[in-house]
Amino acid sequence: MNRQTLMAYLALASPLVLLTCFLVYPVVDVLGQGLFFGMGTPFYDVVASPVTQRTLIFTLYQATLSTALAVLLGLPGAFLIARLRFRGKSVIRAGMIVPFVLPPIVVVVGFLQMFGAYGLVDSLMMTITGSPVSVINLASGLPGIVLAHAFYNIPLVVLMVSASLERLNPEVEESAELLGASRLQMLRRIVLPHILPSLLASSVLTYLFCFTSFPIVLALGQGRYVTLEARIWYAFRYFDYGEASSLALIQILVTLSLAYSYVRLGRMRQQGIAPTSTMKQVGLRELSAAQIVLILAYLALLAFIVAGPIVAVVRASVYDPLTKSYSLDGFGNLLSAGTGGGLVPLINSVFYAAMSTLFAVTLGIPLAYAHRGSKNPTATLASTMTLLPLGVSAITLAYGLMRAIVVPLGLSANPWPVIVVAQTIIGLPFSARSIEIALRSIDPSLLDQADLLGASRLQKLFFVELPLLAPGILVGGVFAFAMAIGEMSATLFIALPQNVTLAVAIYQNLSVRKFVEAGAAALVLVLVCLIAFLAIDRMTGRASGGTL
């Protein structure tokens, strides 16, 4: 094996090595400890327990409902974004991604302020009906949970499906039209099969997120509704590592199978792809009045659900419920450098997120290459492992990293490298996927030409492949950045006060009733992400969500 091939193998293997060392190993270590050596409830008892079974069923159930709602509400949006020409589309697209990256705690706050009792919606209803008490409370119980999950995931559906729609070759549709297909038939026979892979893929991703969801369920479920992840937290808190590990194992098995199906579905996407220079779009003027009304109604609903909580966050950053007055103290606190002040978490957030984005992108490139080769079992393995971070219990990973990496390596007093690692792992699925899609659209004859013209592997990568992959790399990088900067669970557990990030600071502030500070930090988080996405959308000039 010559040096070049060896380097190539090493490059391909590095992300897998990272995942194995920092994801698989810690998780296996924790689970092993809990299942085989630890104190606590044995596996069999946990599985047989009716509480577990009921929790599992509920978790699956609410995830199904949430996914269904997200898809139902998201599909029309996907069509609108793909087909309608209107101004400010890129802002809307950028704005849509924001909920996706907010730490759940912020979502909860925003949601409650918007849809909860005495929230914005409720107050409105109360004024309309003249009622002195709460009229409508959408943020509680199962409806609240499902709604909040939908809020989180509608953007995912909209962006993925609209990107797929945009790639549908307009000539295919035109031929069908000429051949006499009615609108309904076209929808059924041409459009639906084309978007089916992205639809299914976004559904699987949504399901994964809802399945492992925890803060939202607890906050809105009011003790009545508990997911698997919540029970894992409960068990951890009472040191029942046997139960925690058993539940985590069940959770991993479910998510593994979901991840696997996502990977298989991802391979299906290939037919009828057009260079996106021509797109079948209509302007607003070309629509009938009835259509416009419907569209506006839908947009209003979407704005409600998606933008509402963000508005609530903005409000929360300046309105202090303690003093019932408006103040900019929150922002002042953000810029101060004292303990509890905002400058340190801000620097930490940006630094960790930047580092992990860098790693996620650098490792995402070989990972994207490894994904190719559909029949190759290593490719499937790599793809499945890449998605694992999305489905592993956050507390399990955090605890595992602590036990297996931080302490043995003597990093207890200075654990920030492991925080960067955890954030990298979470961003990796997105960067890898995004780059992989860009990879597919590279004309192989370009690579052959480069070969013929004498380019070495490195030269080919640098001069031909990377420039062509640039949009995919940018988009993947931005997503990885967003995921990293919003990451809370692992950081929460591992960080020492000097390593605290904005996301964790929000959590901390909330627990000591520093609402405006929390709100201000949340707003900064939202703004950072918004700006990043806007920039990317402008730069790539196309569906940035398309490379999901």
Next chain:
Amino acid sequence: MSVRMELRGLEREFSDGTRVGPVDLVVDRGELVTLLGPSGSGKTTTLRMIAGFIRPQEGSLLFNGENVLTVPPRDRGIGMVFQSIALFPNMTVFQNIAFGLDMARWKHEDVVARVEEMSDMLRIRGLLHRHINEISGGEAQRVALARALAKQPRVLLLDEPLSSLDPQLREHLQMEIRRVQRSLAITTIYVTHDQTEAFAVSDRVAIMNEGKVVQIGPPEELYESPRNEFVARFLGSGNVFSGSVEEVHERTILVRVNEHQFEVHGQEQVGARVCFTVKPEDVVVARTVSSDAHPATVLSVIHQIGSHRLVLDLDGTQVVSLLTDSELVRQLSEPLGQRVALRFDPESAALVEPCNG
């Protein structure tokens, strides 16, 4: 610089059962040989085997007597223009042409000199600063060619380079390619399915069918003396008849084709099954029947520039005739289905092998 290329028994079987080869071919220094054939005949595969993107399972490939099958594509000294042209979209014309030179780490002044030289040769000097998405199809072609030739390759491979261009441009570029190739005297293999194109640019043409080279030779030779029925049909050199030999004369034989007897130049044994071709322009059509003419019916008339094609029905066999007499053609066009008499000179008929009867 340029090489003598030899393909000996190159063979490759694919997982779906299709097979290319064994292919035997010799290309002399500075010669332009075209691989011509219908889709799926193995031309592109053969070309890619020469380039090194496909490894043949059998056979050898020699450049100046040296087997290059073990040499990776980048070291074989090959310049190639793909069907999709494949210019690097993120670079300018200059950077595209210079790519191979930059990869070989030439000094910048040398690179500039060579790129300018190539762009002069291909008459694209003014485009050097332009971005790839700002040039037209024909210009792109020339850039691709310049890029392929910049490093002075030993062999030039062209895979249907002009298929995406309109006819006038195509004609013009065919001549450009020919001119450049001749002036550089570079051994070239050209792949196309367009017979006119092949005939326009080549020194020799190799007709391929079902993975094998069926006949190779200068264009005129192929046209005049197609070796078998496939070649004849493919080159449109004519109508193919098959029948059995009834009589043998001094220099001609009489062949019975159904109810008709034709006199054909050549020698065969009595009773043998033979096939012969007659070029459309050698089929003479008259309105009146004569003793050595055979009655046929006019099926259709296709007008072309400078000539007219008549498709005639000779007792079930279709015969194509090329006429230049416009008056006659006009008379025969209205109405269709008129009875005419066709005949041809025995010398115009050529025997072909193999014969499928």
Next chain:
Amino acid sequence: MSTSQYPTRRDPRTVILGLAVIITVTVAAYAIWVWPRGPKTKLIVYTYDSFMAWGDEPETIDSRVFGPFMEQYDVEVQIVRLQTDANDVIARLIAEAENPIADVVIGIDNILILQQPAQSVLEPYTPSNIGLVNDSLIDSLDPEHYVTPFDFGLVSLVYSESKINVTTHPELANLTFNNLGTTEMASSLVTEDPHLSSPGLAFLLTEIAVYDKLLKQDWRQWWSQVHGYVDVRPGWTDAWEVWSNEPTKWFLVSYGTDPAYSYYLSNSTPDTAVAPIYNAGTDYAWMQVEGIGLVKNSPNPTLAKAFIDYCLTSSVQSYVAFNQWMFPANDEITLPAAFSYALHVDDVHILNTLLPRSEIAANLTLWLDEWDIIFSS
């Protein structure tokens, strides 16, 4: 033609090198910035995130409280407020058990210490000045001295007088679970998830103690009655927010010192009042005692012990009232005037005596599971 017209290509190797240099420099800069400094010996104290955070100047509280100790022993004391609560602090200590970096832990309460894993990371230690602490307090927390009392408080229902008061609802004077069992009252109650919050757990234990020990009835009855109406929030802040925002929420499970805090903030008669559970002539409340303990195999055991001793003295204990809004363990400390509004230990019968530690240790998970079952039905 001048060659400068055409830009040259960059060598990939130089670009990669350049990038590597930039990254290395940035990482190094950050690492240096965060590197735990200190030529001095450092004493590391793990505690929960809101430790001493409720006073006027939380940024300087550490230097004010622990400054004298630092000067006396010439060490740096780092109060590490982990961004979690006490349970997760223990979890972290367990994770670090092979190689502990913390010396002292503050905030382990009387329920948490019942669990073997909590004990497993601590070293029993009886401070030399233990006499400053009341014996009954020590027994309520930990007679084995894994942890020593640091502060304590009472968990009780609080209500806002502007929403309801003794005039509108006379039963408030002697509030029983029965009173709370009506639909109207139950719907107005906000409590915390006992799995995740110590006041929430304290309230559950209150209910269990009253029903099981005083009333001799099945404690699950009351929960079954109210589970569809009571508002359960994950944590105390969430509960407080709901209680504070919604006019229909009257009761909050919170700390008995809330009225004192309310008085302190508004400098007038507080709006918040306490409503401890009443039964047969006596008010009852659950006492939460927070302890300070020595980490097993700590890097600086001698210093740690001295620190624990120090924490019992008035130098530290005098800050407890204003910064923790709990009662100091040191019973010689004079309480601030605001505390006259708080619920005192003398005002109630402590339920902890009814529910022995062994019984809690044995049944806690069972009780929590039962609670889950009731709530998920």
